[in-house]
Amino acid sequence: MSRRVRVLVYVRLPDGDPDGVxxxxxxxxxxxxxxxxxxxxxxxxxxxxxxxxxxxSEWESMAAFRAWERTAAHRRTTAPLRPYQDRTRGPGFAVYAVEAAYPKETDQ
Structure with a gap:
């Protein structure tokens, strides 16, 4: 069974750049x-x-997310958000697998 995955990246707006994020x-x-x-x-x-x-972000599975994360495009593509990443929350991101959902997702 492949569960969907949600990834949260925490970012913070810096002073002097109100539209940056x-x-x-x-x-x-x-x-x-x-x-x-x-x-x-x-x-x-x-x-x-x-x-x-x-x-x-929502991914169809952990395998799909990890496959993308291992590509060279991952760091290049996400680079514009990196200066805004809020590292006061540890690594600045979190990954969660969907354990349950209502209404029930059909592919769970």
Whole structure:
């Protein structure tokens, strides 16, 4: 059974660059369009601190995510967001496998 995977990358808006995160997100998203196994992504903004963001991507499986992560394109494609990554949260990202979902996902 292959479970979907969600990846969160934590980013923070720096002083003096109010559109930097959004601009970088759109650039990376355009580059990622059509990536095998990537089901989609979203830019989320904290309702508590408007300088904090998370990029949430959904992958069809851990194998699909890991396969992409091992490519040379991974670092090049995600480079525009790297200066904004919030490393105060440890590595600045988290990977979660979908354990359960409602309504139930048909391929789980």
């Amino acid at each position: 959004t601009r970088a997100y759109h650039r990376v998203s355009r580059e990622l369009a059509g990536t095998a196994g990537l089901l989609g992504n979203e830019l989320l903004r904290s309702v508590h601190d408007p300088r904090e963001f998370a990029v949430l």
